[in-house]
Amino acid sequence: MAAVTLSKTAASSVIDLEDVSIGYGSDAPPVLVDVNLSIERGSFVAIVGPSGVGKSTLLRVVAGLHTARSGGVTIHQDKRPGHRPVGLVFQDSRLLPWRRVIRNVEFGLEGLPVGRDERRQRAEAALKLVRLDGYARRWPYELSGGQRQRVGIARAMAVDPDILLMDEPFGALDAITRHNLQDELRRIHQETGKTVLFVTHDLEEAVHLADRIIVLGGTPARVVRDVRNSAGRDGSVFRDQVEQLRSEIADNYSI
Numbered sequence: 001m002a003a004v005t006l007s008k009t010a011a012s013s014v015i016d017l018e019d020v021s022i023g024y025g026s027d028a029p030p031v032l033v034d035v036n037l038s039i040e041r042g043s044f045v046a047i048v049g050p051s052g053v054g055k056s057t058l059l060r061v062v063a064g065l066h067t068a069r070s071g072g073v074t075i076h077q078d079k080r081p082g083h084r085p086v087g088l089v090f091q092d093s094r095l096l097p098w099r100r101v102i103r104n105v106e107f108g109l110e111g112l113p114v115g116r117d118e119r120r121q122r123a124e125a126a127l128k129l130v131r132l133d134g135y136a137r138r139w140p141y142e143l144s145g146g147q148r149q150r151v152g153i154a155r156a157m158a159v160d161p162d163i164l165l166m167d168e169p170f171g172a173l174d175a176i177t178r179h180n181l182q183d184e185l186r187r188i189h190q191e192t193g194k195t196v197l198f199v200t201h202d203l204e205e206a207v208h209l210a211d212r213i214i215v216l217g218g219t220p221a222r223v224v225r226d227v228r229n230s231a232g233r234d235g236s237v238f239r240d241q242v243e244q245l246r247s248e249i250a251d252n253y254s255i
Protein backbone atom coordinates (compact mmCIF):
# COMPACT_ATOMS: atom_id res chain seq x y z
CA MET A 1 0.00 0.00 0.00
CA ALA A 2 1.28 3.45 -0.90
CA ALA A 3 0.07 6.34 1.24
CA VAL A 4 0.57 9.94 0.18
CA THR A 5 4.05 11.26 1.00
CA LEU A 6 4.16 14.91 2.02
CA SER A 7 7.48 16.36 0.96
CA LYS A 8 8.80 19.83 1.74
CA THR A 9 11.21 20.02 -1.16
CA ALA A 10 10.96 23.11 -3.33
CA ALA A 11 10.00 21.28 -6.52
CA SER A 12 8.32 22.94 -9.50
CA SER A 13 5.76 20.13 -9.45
CA VAL A 14 3.21 20.02 -6.66
CA ILE A 15 1.99 16.43 -7.21
CA ASP A 16 4.07 13.53 -8.46
CA LEU A 17 2.52 10.15 -9.19
CA GLU A 18 4.95 7.36 -10.05
CA ASP A 19 3.81 3.98 -11.37
CA VAL A 20 0.63 4.26 -9.34
CA SER A 21 -1.86 1.41 -9.33
CA ILE A 22 -5.22 1.80 -7.60
CA GLY A 23 -8.01 -0.65 -6.77
CA TYR A 24 -10.72 -1.35 -4.25
CA GLY A 25 -10.49 -4.42 -2.01
CA SER A 26 -7.60 -6.85 -2.24
CA ASP A 27 -9.07 -9.31 -4.75
CA ALA A 28 -10.81 -7.04 -7.26
CA PRO A 29 -8.94 -6.10 -10.46
CA PRO A 30 -7.26 -2.68 -10.41
CA VAL A 31 -9.20 0.40 -11.52
CA LEU A 32 -6.11 2.39 -12.61
CA VAL A 33 -2.61 1.19 -13.49
CA ASP A 34 0.73 2.69 -14.57
CA VAL A 35 -0.25 6.24 -13.66
CA ASN A 36 2.74 8.55 -14.02
CA LEU A 37 1.94 12.22 -13.70
CA SER A 38 3.71 15.33 -12.62
CA ILE A 39 1.47 18.33 -11.98
CA GLU A 40 3.15 21.73 -12.12
CA ARG A 41 2.55 24.22 -9.33
CA GLY A 42 0.00 26.82 -10.36
CA SER A 43 -1.40 24.84 -13.28
CA PHE A 44 -5.07 24.10 -13.93
CA VAL A 45 -5.42 20.45 -14.88
CA ALA A 46 -8.65 18.73 -15.92
CA ILE A 47 -9.12 14.97 -15.73
CA VAL A 48 -11.64 13.61 -18.22
CA GLY A 49 -12.76 10.17 -19.37
CA PRO A 50 -15.82 7.97 -19.55
CA SER A 51 -18.09 7.28 -16.60
CA GLY A 52 -16.61 4.75 -14.20
CA VAL A 53 -13.08 5.01 -15.61
CA GLY A 54 -11.59 6.12 -12.29
CA LYS A 55 -11.48 9.94 -12.31
CA SER A 56 -12.87 10.35 -8.79
CA THR A 57 -10.76 7.44 -7.61
CA LEU A 58 -7.60 9.20 -8.78
CA LEU A 59 -8.68 12.38 -7.00
CA ARG A 60 -9.42 10.45 -3.81
CA VAL A 61 -5.90 9.03 -3.81
CA VAL A 62 -4.34 12.49 -4.20
CA ALA A 63 -6.62 13.71 -1.38
CA GLY A 64 -5.41 10.89 0.87
CA LEU A 65 -8.97 9.51 1.17
CA HIS A 66 -8.01 6.24 -0.54
CA THR A 67 -4.65 4.48 -0.57
CA ALA A 68 -2.99 3.40 -3.80
CA ARG A 69 -2.09 -0.27 -4.10
CA SER A 70 1.42 0.51 -5.26
CA GLY A 71 3.59 3.30 -6.57
CA GLY A 72 4.47 6.70 -5.20
CA VAL A 73 2.13 9.62 -4.50
CA THR A 74 3.98 12.74 -3.39
CA ILE A 75 2.59 16.17 -2.59
CA HIS A 76 5.25 18.86 -2.41
CA GLN A 77 4.00 21.17 0.32
CA ASP A 78 4.87 24.74 0.97
CA LYS A 79 6.26 25.05 4.48
CA ARG A 80 3.53 27.37 5.77
CA PRO A 81 2.13 26.55 9.20
CA GLY A 82 -1.66 26.52 9.54
CA HIS A 83 -2.45 25.23 6.08
CA ARG A 84 -3.53 21.90 4.61
CA PRO A 85 -1.97 20.34 1.51
CA VAL A 86 -5.33 19.83 -0.21
CA GLY A 87 -8.70 21.56 -0.30
CA LEU A 88 -11.66 19.53 -1.57
CA VAL A 89 -14.79 20.57 -3.45
CA PHE A 90 -17.43 18.01 -4.44
CA GLN A 91 -20.49 18.08 -6.67
CA ASP A 92 -22.64 18.44 -3.57
CA SER A 93 -21.37 21.33 -1.44
CA ARG A 94 -21.59 19.23 1.75
CA LEU A 95 -22.26 22.20 3.99
CA LEU A 96 -23.24 21.54 7.58
CA PRO A 97 -26.87 22.75 7.83
CA TRP A 98 -26.61 23.66 11.50
CA ARG A 99 -23.73 26.08 10.93
CA ARG A 100 -23.98 29.53 9.45
CA VAL A 101 -22.01 30.22 6.26
CA ILE A 102 -19.01 31.74 8.06
CA ARG A 103 -18.82 28.77 10.46
CA ASN A 104 -18.96 26.37 7.52
CA VAL A 105 -16.00 28.14 5.94
CA GLU A 106 -14.14 28.02 9.26
CA PHE A 107 -14.72 24.28 9.51
CA GLY A 108 -11.62 23.25 7.54
CA LEU A 109 -9.44 25.46 9.74
CA GLU A 110 -10.50 23.72 12.93
CA GLY A 111 -7.75 21.37 14.07
CA LEU A 112 -5.06 23.57 12.55
CA PRO A 113 -2.81 25.69 14.78
CA VAL A 114 -4.77 28.85 13.99
CA GLY A 115 -6.26 31.15 16.65
CA ARG A 116 -9.93 32.23 16.65
CA ASP A 117 -9.26 35.70 15.26
CA GLU A 118 -7.12 34.43 12.40
CA ARG A 119 -9.67 31.70 11.67
CA ARG A 120 -12.39 34.31 11.33
CA GLN A 121 -10.19 36.59 9.21
CA ARG A 122 -9.26 33.79 6.84
CA ALA A 123 -12.88 32.66 6.52
CA GLU A 124 -13.97 36.23 5.77
CA ALA A 125 -11.21 36.62 3.16
CA ALA A 126 -12.25 33.33 1.53
CA LEU A 127 -15.90 34.48 1.37
CA LYS A 128 -14.75 37.71 -0.22
CA LEU A 129 -12.73 35.73 -2.76
CA VAL A 130 -15.92 33.95 -3.90
CA ARG A 131 -17.89 37.23 -3.75
CA LEU A 132 -20.11 36.18 -0.86
CA ASP A 133 -18.91 38.63 1.75
CA GLY A 134 -22.45 39.75 2.51
CA TYR A 135 -23.60 36.20 3.28
CA ALA A 136 -21.52 35.25 6.33
CA ARG A 137 -24.48 35.15 8.76
CA ARG A 138 -26.83 33.22 6.48
CA TRP A 139 -27.75 29.57 6.94
CA PRO A 140 -27.01 27.11 4.11
CA TYR A 141 -30.75 26.67 3.40
CA GLU A 142 -30.96 30.39 2.62
CA LEU A 143 -28.55 30.03 -0.33
CA SER A 144 -29.01 29.05 -3.97
CA GLY A 145 -27.22 25.98 -5.33
CA GLY A 146 -24.56 28.16 -6.96
CA GLN A 147 -24.03 30.12 -3.75
CA ARG A 148 -23.65 26.88 -1.80
CA GLN A 149 -20.93 25.77 -4.22
CA ARG A 150 -19.21 29.12 -3.74
CA VAL A 151 -19.23 28.52 0.01
CA GLY A 152 -17.75 25.07 -0.66
CA ILE A 153 -14.96 26.70 -2.68
CA ALA A 154 -14.40 29.27 0.10
CA ARG A 155 -14.14 26.49 2.68
CA ALA A 156 -11.55 24.70 0.55
CA MET A 157 -9.57 27.89 -0.10
CA ALA A 158 -9.60 28.99 3.55
CA VAL A 159 -7.06 26.27 4.44
CA ASP A 160 -4.66 27.86 1.91
CA PRO A 161 -4.09 24.51 0.17
CA ASP A 162 -1.24 23.59 -2.14
CA ILE A 163 -3.85 21.98 -4.40
CA LEU A 164 -7.53 22.57 -4.91
CA LEU A 165 -9.14 19.23 -5.76
CA MET A 166 -12.53 19.55 -7.45
CA ASP A 167 -14.76 16.59 -8.33
CA GLU A 168 -17.44 17.68 -10.84
CA PRO A 169 -18.08 20.78 -8.71
CA PHE A 170 -20.55 22.35 -11.15
CA GLY A 171 -22.17 19.13 -12.38
CA ALA A 172 -25.46 19.68 -10.55
CA LEU A 173 -25.94 23.34 -11.53
CA ASP A 174 -28.06 24.82 -14.32
CA ALA A 175 -26.17 26.00 -17.42
CA ILE A 176 -26.13 29.72 -16.63
CA THR A 177 -24.99 29.25 -13.04
CA ARG A 178 -22.39 26.75 -14.23
CA HIS A 179 -20.95 29.23 -16.73
CA ASN A 180 -20.85 31.97 -14.11
CA LEU A 181 -19.03 29.73 -11.68
CA GLN A 182 -16.60 28.56 -14.36
CA ASP A 183 -15.68 32.19 -15.00
CA GLU A 184 -15.38 32.81 -11.27
CA LEU A 185 -13.12 29.79 -10.89
CA ARG A 186 -10.86 31.04 -13.67
CA ARG A 187 -10.63 34.39 -11.93
CA ILE A 188 -9.89 32.72 -8.56
CA HIS A 189 -7.19 30.60 -10.20
CA GLN A 190 -5.61 33.66 -11.77
CA GLU A 191 -5.81 35.71 -8.57
CA THR A 192 -4.48 33.05 -6.20
CA GLY A 193 -2.15 31.02 -8.43
CA LYS A 194 -3.40 27.80 -6.79
CA THR A 195 -2.90 24.47 -8.49
CA VAL A 196 -6.28 23.06 -9.49
CA LEU A 197 -7.03 19.43 -10.28
CA PHE A 198 -10.54 19.31 -11.72
CA VAL A 199 -12.55 16.21 -12.59
CA THR A 200 -15.27 16.62 -15.20
CA HIS A 201 -17.03 14.58 -17.85
CA ASP A 202 -17.85 17.81 -19.71
CA LEU A 203 -15.22 18.37 -22.43
CA GLU A 204 -16.30 21.93 -23.08
CA GLU A 205 -15.78 22.68 -19.43
CA ALA A 206 -12.33 21.07 -19.54
CA VAL A 207 -11.28 23.04 -22.63
CA HIS A 208 -12.76 26.25 -21.24
CA LEU A 209 -10.97 26.00 -17.89
CA ALA A 210 -7.82 23.94 -18.02
CA ASP A 211 -4.35 24.51 -19.40
CA ARG A 212 -3.73 20.79 -19.43
CA ILE A 213 -6.22 17.97 -20.00
CA ILE A 214 -5.52 14.40 -18.93
CA VAL A 215 -7.65 11.72 -20.55
CA LEU A 216 -8.18 8.40 -18.75
CA GLY A 217 -9.32 5.37 -20.74
CA GLY A 218 -9.28 1.58 -20.93
CA THR A 219 -9.89 -1.26 -18.49
CA PRO A 220 -7.98 -1.06 -16.27
CA ALA A 221 -7.63 2.64 -16.95
CA ARG A 222 -4.42 4.44 -17.85
CA VAL A 223 -3.56 7.96 -18.91
CA VAL A 224 -4.26 7.72 -22.65
CA ARG A 225 -3.81 11.39 -23.58
CA ASP A 226 -2.11 14.33 -21.94
CA VAL A 227 -3.04 17.49 -23.85
CA ARG A 228 -1.61 20.99 -23.44
CA ASN A 229 -4.50 23.35 -23.91
CA SER A 230 -2.97 26.82 -24.21
CA ALA A 231 -5.02 27.50 -27.33
CA GLY A 232 -8.26 26.40 -25.71
CA ARG A 233 -8.91 29.75 -24.08
CA ASP A 234 -8.82 31.50 -27.43
CA GLY A 235 -12.42 31.59 -28.62
CA SER A 236 -11.51 31.08 -32.27
CA VAL A 237 -10.09 27.61 -31.70
CA PHE A 238 -12.35 26.57 -28.85
CA ARG A 239 -14.68 24.43 -31.02
CA ASP A 240 -11.75 22.70 -32.72
CA GLN A 241 -10.19 21.83 -29.38
CA VAL A 242 -13.43 20.40 -28.03
CA GLU A 243 -14.10 18.38 -31.18
CA GLN A 244 -10.54 17.04 -31.34
CA LEU A 245 -10.70 15.97 -27.72
CA ARG A 246 -14.14 14.47 -28.22
CA SER A 247 -12.90 12.27 -31.06
CA GLU A 248 -9.80 11.24 -29.13
CA ILE A 249 -11.88 10.29 -26.14
CA ALA A 250 -14.39 8.47 -28.32
CA ASP A 251 -11.48 6.39 -29.66
CA ASN A 252 -10.44 5.56 -26.16
CA TYR A 253 -13.91 4.53 -25.06
CA SER A 254 -13.50 1.42 -27.13
CA ILE A 255 -10.13 0.31 -25.69
Ligand SMILES: Nc1ncnc2c1ncn2[C@@H]1O[C@H](COP(=O)(O)OP(=O)(O)OP(=O)(O)O)[C@@H](O)[C@H]1O
Binding pocket: 024, 031, 049, 050, 051, 052, 053, 054, 055, 056, 057, 058, 201
Ligand atom coordinates in the same frame (compact mmCIF):
# COMPACT_ATOMS: atom_id res chain seq x y z
N1 LIG B 1 -15.90 2.46 -2.73
C1 LIG B 1 -15.78 1.69 -3.81
N2 LIG B 1 -15.70 0.34 -3.69
C2 LIG B 1 -15.55 -0.47 -4.77
N3 LIG B 1 -15.47 -0.01 -6.04
C3 LIG B 1 -15.55 1.31 -6.22
C4 LIG B 1 -15.71 2.23 -5.14
N4 LIG B 1 -15.75 3.49 -5.64
C5 LIG B 1 -15.63 3.36 -6.98
N5 LIG B 1 -15.51 2.06 -7.34
C6 LIG B 1 -15.34 1.54 -8.69
O1 LIG B 1 -14.17 2.12 -9.24
C7 LIG B 1 -14.38 2.42 -10.62
C8 LIG B 1 -14.08 3.90 -10.86
O2 LIG B 1 -15.05 4.69 -10.20
P1 LIG B 1 -14.94 6.28 -10.17
O3 LIG B 1 -16.06 6.79 -9.32
O4 LIG B 1 -13.56 6.67 -9.81
O5 LIG B 1 -15.18 6.64 -11.70
P2 LIG B 1 -15.44 8.05 -12.40
O6 LIG B 1 -14.59 8.07 -13.62
O7 LIG B 1 -15.25 9.14 -11.42
O8 LIG B 1 -16.97 7.92 -12.81
P3 LIG B 1 -18.15 9.01 -13.01
O9 LIG B 1 -17.73 9.90 -14.15
O10 LIG B 1 -19.33 8.19 -13.35
O11 LIG B 1 -18.28 9.75 -11.70
C9 LIG B 1 -15.80 2.04 -10.96
O12 LIG B 1 -15.80 0.77 -11.56
C10 LIG B 1 -16.47 1.98 -9.60
O13 LIG B 1 -17.50 1.01 -9.60
